[in-house]
Amino acid sequence: MTRKILVVEDDAATAAYLAKGLAEAGYGVETCGNGRDGLFLASEGVFDLIVADRMLPGLDGLAMLAAIRAAGISAPALILSALGTVDDRIDGLRAGADDYLCKPFAFGELSARVEALMRRADRPAGDGKQTSLVVGDLEIDLLARTVARQGRQVALGAREYNILEYLARHAGQVVTRTMMLEKIWNYHFDPGSNVVDVHIGRLRRKLEDGFDSPILHTVRGAGYRLAPAA
Amino acid sequence: MRVSFTARLALLAITLALISSLASVFLIWNGIHNDAIAALRRDTVEQAQDLVSVYRSGGFPALSEAIDQARDPEDDTLILAVLDRHGRRVMGVGPRFAAIQPLASTPFSIAIPGHSAPWTGREAGFAIHRVGRYWLMTGRLLDDWEQEQRTIERVVGLSILLAIVTGIAAGLVVTRFVGRRLNRIADVVEAVGEGDFANRVETVAGGQDAFDRLAVRLNAMLDRIERLVGELRAVTDSLAHDLRSPLARLRARAEQASLAEDDAAREAALSDLLAETDTMMRMLTTLLEIGRSAAMGRDRFVAVEPGAIMAELAELYAPAIEEARMTLAVDLAPGLAPMALHRELLSQALANLIDNALRHAAAGGALTLAVSRSAGAGRFTVADRGLGIEPADREEAVRRFGRLDRARSLPGAGLGLSLVDAVARLHGGRLELADNAPGLSATIAIPG
Numbered sequence: 001m002t003r004k005i006l007v008v009e010d011d012a013a014t015a016a017y018l019a020k021g022l023a024e025a026g027y028g029v030e031t032c033g034n035g036r037d038g039l040f041l042a043s044e045g046v047f048d049l050i051v052a053d054r055m056l057p058g059l060d061g062l063a064m065l066a067a068i069r070a071a072g073i074s075a076p077a078l079i080l081s082a083l084g085t086v087d088d089r090i091d092g093l094r095a096g097a098d099d100y101l102c103k104p105f106a107f108g109e110l111s112a113r114v115e116a117l118m119r120r121a122d123r124p125a126g127d128g129k130q131t132s133l134v135v136g137d138l139e140i141d142l143l144a145r146t147v148a149r150q151g152r153q154v155a156l157g158a159r160e161y162n163i164l165e166y167l168a169r170h171a172g173q174v175v176t177r178t179m180m181l182e183k184i185w186n187y188h189f190d191p192g193s194n195v196v197d198v199h200i201g202r203l204r205r206k207l208e209d210g211f212d213s214p215i216l217h218t219v220r221g222a223g224y225r226l227a228p229a230a
Numbered sequence: 231m232r233v234s235f236t237a238r239l240a241l242l243a244i245t246l247a248l249i250s251s252l253a254s255v256f257l258i259w260n261g262i263h264n265d266a267i268a269a270l271r272r273d274t275v276e277q278a279q280d281l282v283s284v285y286r287s288g289g290f291p292a293l294s295e296a297i298d299q300a301r302d303p304e305d306d307t308l309i310l311a312v313l314d315r316h317g318r319r320v321m322g323v324g325p326r327f328a329a330i331q332p333l334a335s336t337p338f339s340i341a342i343p344g345h346s347a348p349w350t351g352r353e354a355g356f357a358i359h360r361v362g363r364y365w366l367m368t369g370r371l372l373d374d375w376e377q378e379q380r381t382i383e384r385v386v387g388l389s390i391l392l393a394i395v396t397g398i399a400a401g402l403v404v405t406r407f408v409g410r411r412l413n414r415i416a417d418v419v420e421a422v423g424e425g426d427f428a429n430r431v432e433t434v435a436g437g438q439d440a441f442d443r444l445a446v447r448l449n450a451m452l453d454r455i456e457r458l459v460g461e462l463r464a465v466t467d468s469l470a471h472d473l474r475s476p477l478a479r480l481r482a483r484a485e486q487a488s489l490a491e492d493d494a495a496r497e498a499a500l501s502d503l504l505a506e507t508d509t510m511m512r513m514l515t516t517l518l519e520i521g522r523s524a525a526m527g528r529d530r531f532v533a534v535e536p537g538a539i540m541a542e543l544a545e546l547y548a549p550a551i552e553e554a555r556m557t558l559a560v561d562l563a564p565g566l567a568p569m570a571l572h573r574e575l576l577s578q579a580l581a582n583l584i585d586n587a588l589r590h591a592a593a594g595g596a597l598t599l600a601v602s603r604s605a606g607a608g609r610f611t612v613a614d615r616g617l618g619i620e621p622a623d624r625e626e627a628v629r630r631f632g633r634l635d636r637a638r639s640l641p642g643a644g645l646g647l648s649l650v651d652a653v654a655r656l657h658g659g660r661l662e663l664a665d666n667a668p669g670l671s672a673t674i675a676i677p678g
Contacts, residue, residue: 084515085522086574087530104511106504159545185546189578190512193585198549221501 003118007031008038008052008064009080014103018051021107022114035059042068047075049117051110054081054092062095069096076117080105089188108222112174119173133168136228138207138215140168149211159184160203167216167226176223200224240401247393247400255389259382266378270355270370271338278357278368281310285361293361297322307371309343309356312364324367325349333358333365343369411441415448427456469517476510516645523575523649523656531570536608537562539577540601547584551597554588556614561600569608569678571657576610576674579653582646583612583672591616591669606677607659613671624663650674 005027009015012033019029030047032038035056042050042064050068054061065077076098081088084102092100098120099113133140137150145161147154156164162184167175177196181187204216213229277300285293290312297310301323311324317333319326325344330336336358343354349371356369414431421429430452431445483503490496544560551558580599587597591614598613619627628647647661650672654661659676 084511085519086578087522090530090574102515104507185542187546187577188574189581190515191546191578191581191585193550193588195546195550198553199546202549221504 002026002028003048004028004030004046005049005051005114006038006041006047008033008035008050008056008061010034010053010056014053014080017107018110021111022051025111025114027114033057035061035064039064039067039071042073042075043071045073045075048121049114050075050077051114052077052079054079054083062092062097065096076121078110078113078117086188106221108174108219109176109178112176112179112222115173116170116175116179119170133165133171135168135171135226136215137213138168138226140165147207149207149215154206156203156206159199160206163199163203164207164226167224170226172225172227174219174222174225179223236401236405238401239404240398242397243400243404244394244397247396248390251389251393252386255382255386259379262378262382266372267340267355270372274338274355274357274369277310278359278366281366281368282359282361285366290362293366294321306348307354307373309354309367309369309371311367312361313367314364320364328367330358330367335360340372343367343371415441415445418448418452422452422455427452427459473510476506476513480506480510513645516649519575519578520645520649520652523652528570530572532573533568534571534573535568536566536571536601536603536610537564539571539573540580540599540610543577543580543584544599547581547588550588551584556588556591556595556597559596559598561598561602563600563602566601566603566608569676571676572653575653575656579650579674580610580612582650583674586646586672587612587614587616587670590614595669607675608678609673609675611671611673613666613669615666615669618665618668618670619663621665627663628661647672 003026005022007015007018007022007029009018009031010033015031015033019031022029030041032041035052035058037058038050038052038056039059041047050065052061052064056064059067061079061081065079068075068077077096078099078101079092079097080101080103081092082103083092089100089102098117101110101113131141131143133142139148141147142165147156147161147164163180166180166184178190180196181191200216200218207216208214215226215228217225217227219225281293281296281300284296288295293312297312301308301310309324310322311319311328312321313328313333314320315333317328317331319328326346327344329342329344329349336356338355338357340353340355342351343349343356352371352373354369354371356367359366411434418429418431430449433442433445480503483499483506487496487499487503490499540562541560544558548558584597584599591597595615597615598611600609600611600613602609602611628651651661654674654676657674657676658678659674662673662675664671664673
């Protein structure tokens with residue numbers, strides 16, 4: 001079944017760019033240009049995800065989102081905004097958005113976040129009881145916090161383990177640097193240097209040195225993906 | 231109805247002048263009135279007593295003689311009459327019939343004495359005493375007093391006229407004076423409004439009166455506006471100027487991509503183009519952040535342990551610092567009390583300092599991250615062993631878009647330290663740049 005995404009964006013060029021990109025990624029996309037129509041469409045309850053601009057004519061994005069939530073629609077929402085300071089991001093997240101992305105953005109960043117939100121919505125409610133994650137020949141024991149590849153233990157530092165667990169929970173998806181900064185370190189600013197890449201580099205050496213196939217892949221222009229070698 | 235300021239001032243002055251002159255006229259009138267009555271009473275009582283004692287010693291013939299002596303043909307206001315019991319005059323001068331009924335012994339009284347001319351309607355002060363079967367009436371009409379009253383009425387009229395004239399004059403003078411001083415201030419405001427920021431209001435009374443205080447305040451405000459406009463101009467100028475270089479780089483990359491011969495070269499140019507765009511976006515976000523933090527309230531502050539902020543950053547940066555062949559030393563004073571801090575912005579500021587150290591002091595030995603407390607302030611220090619910044623250059627390094635000569639060849643927009651400075655000021659603290667001998671020691675000192 002095709003996933004359906006509602007895009008509420010008043011700028012026609014951005015809306016077209018989003019619709020085209022998301023359609024190419026295999027989603028069914030519907031767009032509208034203002035908050036009232038967005039609220040009306042979302043109330044039908046047929047969408048799996050809502051992507052909304054923060055500043056919309058009629059009803060602004062956050063108010064629309066509040067109204068949608070009040071109507072009992074729990075589809076995840078991603079807010080897009082030109083307001084990019086740290087406080088704007090935190091405000092947006094506090095106002096009920098599941099994710100917040102600043103314009104302009106790389107499409108790779110958006111699609112990674114869309115995919116992560118879809119995956120999270122799919123996850124069964126009893127997920128908390130999961131005791132291990134398996135990605136190809138990699139196995140993570142969530143209780144003992146240990147990692148083994150091809151049956152051999154891989155010793156990781158506490159932070160390296162956190163990163164790997166996050167990647168494994170999004171196995172097969174692209175995870176961007178900013179997503180990791182937000183979710184693992186809880187920073188909403190851009191450090192401007194390659195700090196995350198260096199962490200990933202170390203983790204990759206521990207996961208891949210001495211093994212014959214890569215498992216932590218770099219996706220150019222977007223981020224990283226944990227997946228068995230194709 | 232709107233009345234002009236001048237008219238209102240004139241009215242006020244007229245009223246005040248009228249009140250003061252009428253009050254004094256009334257006091258004078260009252261005083262003279264009382265004096266005149268007192269004098270008349272004294273004369274009347276005295277004369278009556280004299281005549282009564284003449285009668286007692288010599289009877290009617292002596293009284294008649296005394297009355298004849300006392301009367302003066304020229305004086306038609308005098309009353310010296312002997313009346314029978316019906317009030318008819320039997321001797322002397324005065325009304326033919328006294329209008330006072332019934333006759334009784336009166337030491338002094340004021341009333342109309344008779345109904346025949348010339349007594350009709352004129353008041354007199356008189357005394358009545360019994361002399362044998364008759365009554366002796368002595369007194370005088372109040373004509374003197376009435377004359378004075380006329381005079382006083384004229385004076386009142388004059389003073390009203392005078393009050394109106396002086397009121398109008400005062401109104402005109404005061405409006406002219408106030409108007410001139412206010413107009414001078416208005417002229418300056420108008421000139422400044424038209425763009426001449428150098429204009430200032432002159433003070434006249436050495437800053438003593440209300441107009442001068444207004445002028446001094448206004449001048450201070452104009453000073454501040456002039457400074458702000460200057461700063462704004464400088465920022466927009468430098469913004470326009472400093473955005474040129476990243477835009478030029480963007481354009482160069484785009485041109486390279488469009489001229490690229492093969493796909494690989496185009497791909498490389500395009501990815502450079504994206505990287506340049508990101509740099510520029512970051513620059514704009516930082517600029518916004520700097521502007522925002524200058525005007526932000528403290529409602530975003532949360533109680534955070536100062537050491538924890540530095541420890542988290544150290545953890546994030548440790549691999550990158552090692553990669554840059556520097557050794558990381560973390561020195562956190564134990565047991566520091568939580569402080570009210572903006573965790574994200576302070577972290578970003580410290581991250582900027584660490585980034586600077588990574589960029590400008592690479593392979594320069596130890597990088598120290600320290601949190602301590604002294605002189606009532608939490609101190610967050612990032613110290614490197616690089617080239618440092620000369621004391622003379624420190625101000626330029628903190629300025630928005632300020633880039634030191636030797637940093638121009640490195641990537642960056644000259645906003646890092648200025649954001650750090652803005653964040654320090656948001657926390658009520660300051661950024662201190664010091665010599666680490668060798669290297670740079672940058673400290674955000676936050677009181678509290």
